[in-house]
Amino acid sequence: MSRVYNFSAGPSMLPEAVLKKAAAEMLDYEGSGQSVMEMSHRSKIYDSIIKGAEALLRELMNIPDNYKVLFLQGGASTQFAAIPLNFMNGSGKADYVLTGQWAKKAYAEAQKYGEAKAVASSADKTFSYIPKLNKADFTPDADYFYICMNNTIYGTVYHELPDTGDVPLIADISSCFLSEPIDVSRFGMVYGGAQKNVAPAGLTICIIREDLLGKARDITPTMLNYQVHADNDSLYNTPPCYTIYICKLVLEWLKENGGLEAMKERNEKKAKLLYDFLDNSKMFRGTVVPEDRSLMNVPFVTDSDELNAKFVKEAEASGLINLKGHRTVGGMRASIYNAMPYEGVKALVDFMAEFEKANS
Ligand SMILES: *Cc1c(COP(=O)(O)O)cnc(C)c1O
Numbered sequence: 461m462s463r464v465y466n467f468s469a470g471p472s473m474l475p476e477a478v479l480k481k482a483a484a485e486m487l488d489y490e491g492s493g494q495s496v497m498e499m500s501h502r503s504k505i506y507d508s509i510i511k512g513a514e515a516l517l518r519e520l521m522n523i524p525d526n527y528k529v530l531f532l533q534g535g536a537s538t539q540f541a542a543i544p545l546n547f548m549n550g551s552g553k554a555d556y557v558l559t560g561q562w563a564k565k566a567y568a569e570a571q572k573y574g575e576a577k578a579v580a581s582s583a584d585k586t587f588s589y590i591p592k593l594n595k596a597d598f599t600p601d602a603d604y605f606y607i608c609m610n611n612t613i614y615g616t617v618y619h620e621l622p623d624t625g626d627v628p629l630i631a632d633i634s635s636c637f638l639s640e641p642i643d644v645s646r647f648g649m650v651y652g653g654a655q656k657n658v659a660p661a662g663l664t665i666c667i668i669r670e671d672l673l674g675k676a677r678d679i680t681p682t683m684l685n686y687q688v689h690a691d692n693d694s695l696y697n698t699p700p701c702y703t704i705y706i707c708k709l710v711l712e713w714l715k716e717n718g719g720l721e722a723m724k725e726r727n728e729k730k731a732k733l734l735y736d737f738l739d740n741s742k743m744f745r746g747t748v749v750p751e752d753r754s755l756m757n758v759p760f761v762t763d764s765d766e767l768n769a770k771f772v773k774e775a776e777a778s779g780l781i782n783l784k785g786h787r788t789v790g791g792m793r794a795s796i797y798n799a800m801p802y803e804g805v806k807a808l809v810d811f812m813a814e815f816e817k818a819n820s
Contacts, residue, residue: 761791
């Protein structure tokens with residue numbers, strides 16, 4: 461068996477140790493005589509999995525007690541509607557910063573439900589930077605202020621959070637979940653799809669400050685009402701049981717490997733290797749301004765579409781897969797989430813150096 465280095469933006473690589481453990485437990489989970497796939501979500505044995513996952517997440521992210529952790533379905537995209545339905549019910553206003561497609565989609569959804577305002581945008585330069593924010597533009601009585609923390613497609617990240625005062629800050633952290641420590645207490649809510657950095661597809665994790673719950677509009681579908689899921693410990697209906705189990709294994713792996721501080725160090729070392737190469741290459745260059753570069757998603761280009769295509773094709777033949785960039789940026793993108801080992805980034809950089817030599 462030979463495994464490739466998968467640079468996909470999501471679904472993406474999982475730690476090999478996690479896959480092996482899941483394989484070993486596939487037919488008989490801890491002597492229960494069943495696979496986790498076959499278990500009742502209301503059984504005692506499954507309860508220890510979902511509760512265990514929550515406890516580990518709370519420990520790793522240092523989540524304060526006044527926050528609820530919800531394990532939901534529907535992807536990050538479903539939350540684009542759930543967020544205004546649950547929270548845009550005071551002034552009916554909310555501020556959005558447009559830093560890419562995911563923020564734009566969330567903004568468009570919120571416009572259906574109330575007065576969503578775009579307070580800044582980096583669309584003028586293909587979202588290659590995080591726009592500077594001017595507090596005078598913020599809506600003082602907004603129900604919340606929304607950002608997409610790490611922009612998966614464009615490769616930017618907020619290194620500093622906006623100061624929104626008493627207005628709750630809500631962040632989509634899909635593509636930087638668990639990649640480094642964050643101060644959850646700075647947010648009203650953080651959430652993300654699990655398939656980038658936490659688990660396989662099918663699970664969305666929402667972490668919500670308790671005092672923001674219970675304000676959903678009457679028309680909110682029951683399944684989109686966060687209070688309903690909070691009241692039922694994420695067991696209002698059948699949760700994505702197996703994905704939550706893999707999530708638990710990933711969290712155990714994170715803990716065994718030093719937690720989020722250690723992950724940050726690892727991720728910085730990986731990203732530095734790639735960015736340093738890009739900064740010194742005559743053929744390849746990164747597309748993001750250096751001060752806003754993401755640790756997780758690294759878009760880069762050559763000056764020729766033909767060379768880009770050749771690179772992606774030849775990389776794939778060398779076991780470096782899914783390097784084609786998003787269609788709106790072109791070129792290449794390497795997603796180097798937690799599960800991508802240093803050796804994978806090293807293999808990529810070595811391949812880029814060889815390619816540059818052979819084609820210039
Ligand atoms: C992938 C992604 C999404 C969409 O996630 P789904 O789970 O497919 O709905 C939203 N936001 C960000 C930042 C993403 O990376």
